[in-house]
Amino acid sequence: MKAIRPLATAMALAASAISAISAMTTIPAAHAATEPVKNIVIVSGSFVDGSGWRVIHDILTQKGYKVTVAAQPHTSLDDDVAATREILDQQVGPVVLVGHSSGGAVISAAGERAKVKALVYVSALLPDVGESLAQVIGSKPAPSNSVRPTQDGHLFVDPARFHDDVGADLPENRTNYMAISQVPATVATFNTQIWAAAWHHKPSYAILSTEDRALSPDLQRWMYQRAGAKVTEVKASHLAYISQPDQVAKVIDDAANAR
Template sequence: MSPTPRPTVVLVHGAFADASGYARVIPELTAAGLEVVAPAVPNRGLVDDAAYISSVIRAVDGPVVLVGHSYGGAVITVAGAEENVRALVYLAGYALEEGESLGELQGRFPDSGLADALRYTPFPVVGSEDPGTDVSVAVDRFPELFAADVEPGLAAVLAVSQRPLAARAFSEAASVAAWRTKPSWGLVAGADRTINPEVERYGYRRAGMTTVEVDSSHLVMLARPMAVAELILEAVRSTGA
């Protein structure tokens, strides 16, 4: 019998960030002998972003463990339905139900401190007279809300290098909930001030995930990289690789 191939880990970032947020996790995964792909998510809306990440997954020759942080959790909920995805890992993320939007899930719980720190900026939409709306976080509020336990110098850099999220991402519904058919793990960031941790706990519990909780800000990959890497490795081990 041939050995089970080791999965490639695909790391999906969230809103107001980019793939560099995984900079401290990637070395731990590669040191464990894993192939890693960390694409740049367009952050243009759940439908388009999930389609893009699905194309990334289909380009991987072999099984995939799919990881999503924050809004990236909503993205992997849809893209995780791809046939070669073997497991899902949510990091301080949104685990949507089929037909549910971010706004609907989040609206069941009190707002985090993020709500009054959001800034809205129009951007041109090719072929349309109506502009889109980009959502970002006020630069002076970003460190305290997103990265309270990350080095201040790094948090300041992250604050001015945000990748905004198109506002429509909050209202687009998940077309499928991949956690219904794929084994899933969830990490709750207990000191999260970006997403109410109760949103994370609720979504994970509803999905029946294996769940861990760490005392961390929203950017748990930078604040607690070893805890994140170990959870991903647990998901990898579950595939039999």
């Protein structure tokens, strides 16, 4: 009987230690699930760079967010997704991923990362798996089509039409400069079938620009409804993030704070 008592005591101590270790390992997991989102990663669409997001960057930074704009090579959809994933890998903690225009396809693919907690689409395209940007755009053409091809397989917006079709609610001196400093996209990017659509299983939010002449508002509404996104309609052009930064920033902030 004397030998049994020390053995029982040792077993009880071991069980207590295992219980303590188990508790220590479950606490961080529970904490991670409620960790607040403080990282915002923004993906620009075709034909523009990231400079137009400056005001939204400033609004969100003042709210305590770390904002990063993922520069896009605009050479292929694979390259754009890879560039976005590289930025995502640099973030510490959960992320809200924001995409404008064709950047919607990029965040849909790159958004499969576990750290991406929500997706925000701004006047954006949301192709499903097996669909291309060109295919989706062709299903509901825009009110105006100013996109022109080049002989080497690139695309650009006719500079003479940039203001009226892309940013009619912005001063002409601004859109005129954007028109002559475009980042050309490639035909291949628009013809590539997307291989992932994170909006199927991640919370999605969307800005519908009702005065958009570059991307059909009806198409936006249909894509957003298909994705089950929470939609905010904004009276704005395709460049809603420049002309209505407060409203767009609010949607991003709401996505980050949703529980």
